[in-house]
Amino acid sequence: MPAQQKKIIFCIAGVLSFACALGTAAAIGTQLWVKGTILCKTGALLVNATGQELEKFIGKIQYGLLYGERVRQCGLGGRPFQFSFFPDLLKIIPASIHVSVILFCTVLIIFALVGAGFFMFNAFGSPYETLHGPVGLYLWNFIACSCGCLIMILFSSEVKIHHLSEKIANFKEGSFIFKTHSEQFANSFWIILVCSLVQFLNTLLIRFAGFEFPFSKSKDSGTVTGAADLMY
Structure with a gap:
């Protein structure tokens, strides 16, 4: 493939990686990961509501995270209630899982930015080391995609398994019991899915640019010198 086309492909992949980093950072700061409705079970049973x-x-x-x-509804109108996970809800939620989600979001941002930088470096610079070349690009995209998954x-x-919505709904509730009526993942959650797919797409772009997948070369090609292995 001509060098000019490779530069264009790497530039596109770099822009996509940078967009993934921005999208993930924006997703962390929103409360649009889960939307749902909660039923005041105690109140409905008291009046036998149907x-x-x-x-x-x-x-x-x-x-969000x-x-x-x-909005608390127990037959007398809605009462909005704001809450934060840190430090209010740490005692009632699976804190280790929740913190891990935030940690992997941070790692995704970092490696998406690293990948964007290396794409641009490969497009306009003169890479000479393995991690500056296609193997490095595969590595950064694989890590970012894995973090998204x-x-x-x-x-x-x-x-779903730990019933997070119900635990939040029943936070500081003494006499009323709330049950999840419906819930669905919202925009920010799907942004992470899109970012993971974009990182996978970047891997295909690297292959389309003419670079073999790591460890896919035959043993016959291993006769080159160590200095040549660091070039591409």
Whole structure:
């Protein structure tokens, strides 16, 4: 492939990696990871609410990784309540999983930025070491893509398996019991999915630029000298 086309491909991949870093950083700061509704089970049972009457006991909840908001509905109108995970909810949520999600988000941002920098370096610079060449590009994208997958797996398990929404809804509730009526992942969660797919797409762009996948070369090609192995 001509050098000019390689530069264009690397520039596109670099821009995509930088966009992933910005998107992940923006996702961390929002409360649009989960949206749902919560049912005031105690209040509904007291009046035996059914049908349209049940809607008076269904509130709303939305939250992200750092903070969120819920609207408490127990038949007397909605009462909004703001909350933050640190330090308010650490005692009732699976803190190790939640902190791991934030940590992997940070790692994703870092390696997406590193990948963007190395893409630009390969496009306009003169790479000479292995980690400055295609092997390094594969490595940074693989790490970033893996972090995105881990974020989605860990956060999904926190929400679905550990019933995070119910734990938040029942936070500091004495006489009322709340149950999750419905919940769905919101925009910020899907941004992480898109970022993971973009990192995978960057891997295909590297291959499209003419560089073999790591460890895919045959043994016959191993006769070159060590200095040549560091070049491409």
